[in-house]
Amino acid sequence: MKKFLAALFIAATLCIGAFAQNTNQFFSVTAPVELTASAPVAGYTDNKQPYTVYNYTATLSNEDTYMVEVAQYNFATTEADLQRVADGFVGSLLGAKVLKSGSVTAGDQPALMQTIEVPSNNRVVRLAWLGTYKGNRFYQFVFGTYVDAPGTDMTAVGTFFGSIVLN
Secondary structure (H helix, E strand, C coil), X not given: CXXXXXXXXXXXXXXXXXXXXXXXXXXEEEECCCCEECCCEEEECCCCCEEEEEEEEEECCCCCEEEEEEEEECCCCCXXXXXXXXXXXXXXXXXXXXXXXXXXXXXXXXXXXXXXXXXXXCEEEEEEEEEEEECCEXXXXXXXXXXXXXXXXXXXXXHHHHCXXXX
16 A cells, blocks of 8 residues: 555656646736746727837647736726636637636636637537636637547646736
């Protein structure tokens, strides 16, 4: 029994070690890989208000993709923005269909989570999208996979969404 418990501890330690804690000035999240930041992009809202978008992404060998996008505004974001941003995200994806949508909590903040399917090059991509806000920032956490992709680690996906901390 001691050998079994020791092996179980080693296996658990290796599994935990396989995850990367991604922490920056905006958020902290645990993913199976380190997310890579791209250069910030400035823009203007429909109301001519400036904002800056920060993107962090990683793609695994089976093409599973993790992404976090943070939009920073010069005004407060609110719960009313959740559905508006969700609709904008889905509307930006040609042929996208929302399979499931519901209210959740992320990082102690109200959030909206959706499961979305999108046709792509004779395949189907399934996305888990979570939108939330804090202060003058809106956060989008996304996981995407081809429905026929081998080896998607759903435990890692759950860890990703369950580990969200907003700074």
